[in-house]
Amino acid sequence: MSRSLIDGDVYDSFRAAGEIARKVRSEVVYRVREGASALEIATWVEERIRELGGGVAFPCNVGVDAVAAHSTPYPDSDYALRRGSLVKVDLGVEIDGLVADTAVTVALPGADEAMVLAAERALEEALRAIRAGVRVSAVGEVISRAVTSYGYRPIANLSGHQIERYNLHAGLSIPNVPAGEGRLEAGKVYAVEPFLTTRRGAGQVKHIDRVEIFRVSEDSLVRSRRLGPQHEAVVRRLLESTRGLPYALRWFPDVDREIHAVLYRRGIVKGYPVLVEASGEPVAxxxxxxxVWEDGCETLT
Ligand SMILES: [Co+2]
Known part of the structure; x- marks a missing residue:
C-alpha cells in the first residue's frame, strides 16, 4: 500500500470508523436471537457506536427474510425475531463524515445457514480480486460466480458503492453480477456487499410502499423555504444534525410528523423505500x- 494515495487524516478517520464498525458487528450477532426485538437491536447498535466514539452514519438496518435493505424499526415497533428467519444487520459508523459500512447475516435456528456462508465466501472472493484498475463488472462476476457455485442467486439490482465524506453512495457502484462501468481506483474507499437469494428467487429487489429511512441536503433547505418558516426549521434541524447522511424519524421525536410528511411528499426530503426480494424469497x-491499493485492498471493517 502507499499512503500517499489518500489524505492521511481521511485514512485515519476511515480506519477508526472501521474499527468501531467491526467491533459492533461482532458484538451484535449475539443479540440477534429468537424473540429479540428488532427495535432494541437497532437502538443498541446505534448507542454502542456512540459509546465507542463514533457517529451513527445511518440508521441501523434490520432486514428480516425477504427484506433486503433500507428497513429500520419504527419507534413503536414491537416486531420480535422469529425462529427460521434470516436476519441482516447493516450498520454504519461515521468519523468526521467518513463512513465505514458493514453488514452481517444471522441464520436463526431453522433458517438456511448455508446462505450466510455463501454470502461471506462471495465477499471474501470479491475482496481477493480487488486492486486498483479492476473493473467493477469483474468484481460483479466474481461475486456472481461464487454465489452461483453455492447454489444461490445473486441480487442483480443491489450493489456496493463508493464512499466519500458525508456521501455514502458516491460515484461507482459495485454490482453483484457482471455489469456496470468503471474501474476501482487506488486510495478510494468502497463498500462491497454481495446480496443473494435462493434459486427460486427472482434475483431482484423491488421497493414497497414503506419508507423508514430519509435524507436531506442543502437543496432541501433551499426548497423548504417556499413552504414557510416551520418547514424550513424542520429541514434545518435535520440537516444540522445529519449533515446529509441518512436518518430515521425515531431519532427526532421533536420533529413534527405532519410537516415531515409534507416535505417528503413534495420530494424535499428524500426517502429510501424498503427493498424486498421480488418473489418473496429470503435474502442474505x-x-x-x-x-483500494495498487496491489490489493485493505479491509477497514
Ligand atoms: Co451497509
Missing amino acids: QAEHTVV
Whole structure:
C-alpha cells in the first residue's frame, strides 16, 4: 500500500470508523436471537457506536427474510425475531463524515445457514480480486460466480458503492453480477456487499410502499423555504444534525410528523423505500468497507 494515495487524516478517520464498525458487528450477532426485538437491536447498535466514539452514519438496518435493505424499526415497533428467519444487520459508523459500512447475516435456528456462508465466501472472493484498475463488472462476476457455485442467486439490482465524506453512495457502484462501468481506483474507499437469494428467487429487489429511512441536503433547505418558516426549521434541524447522511424519524421525536410528511411528499426530503426480494424469497448479505491499493485492498471493517 502507499499512503500517499489518500489524505492521511481521511485514512485515519476511515480506519477508526472501521474499527468501531467491526467491533459492533461482532458484538451484535449475539443479540440477534429468537424473540429479540428488532427495535432494541437497532437502538443498541446505534448507542454502542456512540459509546465507542463514533457517529451513527445511518440508521441501523434490520432486514428480516425477504427484506433486503433500507428497513429500520419504527419507534413503536414491537416486531420480535422469529425462529427460521434470516436476519441482516447493516450498520454504519461515521468519523468526521467518513463512513465505514458493514453488514452481517444471522441464520436463526431453522433458517438456511448455508446462505450466510455463501454470502461471506462471495465477499471474501470479491475482496481477493480487488486492486486498483479492476473493473467493477469483474468484481460483479466474481461475486456472481461464487454465489452461483453455492447454489444461490445473486441480487442483480443491489450493489456496493463508493464512499466519500458525508456521501455514502458516491460515484461507482459495485454490482453483484457482471455489469456496470468503471474501474476501482487506488486510495478510494468502497463498500462491497454481495446480496443473494435462493434459486427460486427472482434475483431482484423491488421497493414497497414503506419508507423508514430519509435524507436531506442543502437543496432541501433551499426548497423548504417556499413552504414557510416551520418547514424550513424542520429541514434545518435535520440537516444540522445529519449533515446529509441518512436518518430515521425515531431519532427526532421533536420533529413534527405532519410537516415531515409534507416535505417528503413534495420530494424535499428524500426517502429510501424498503427493498424486498421480488418473489418473496429470503435474502442474505455480507458487507465490508475497503480501501483500494495498487496491489490489493485493505479491509477497514
Ligand atoms: Co451497509
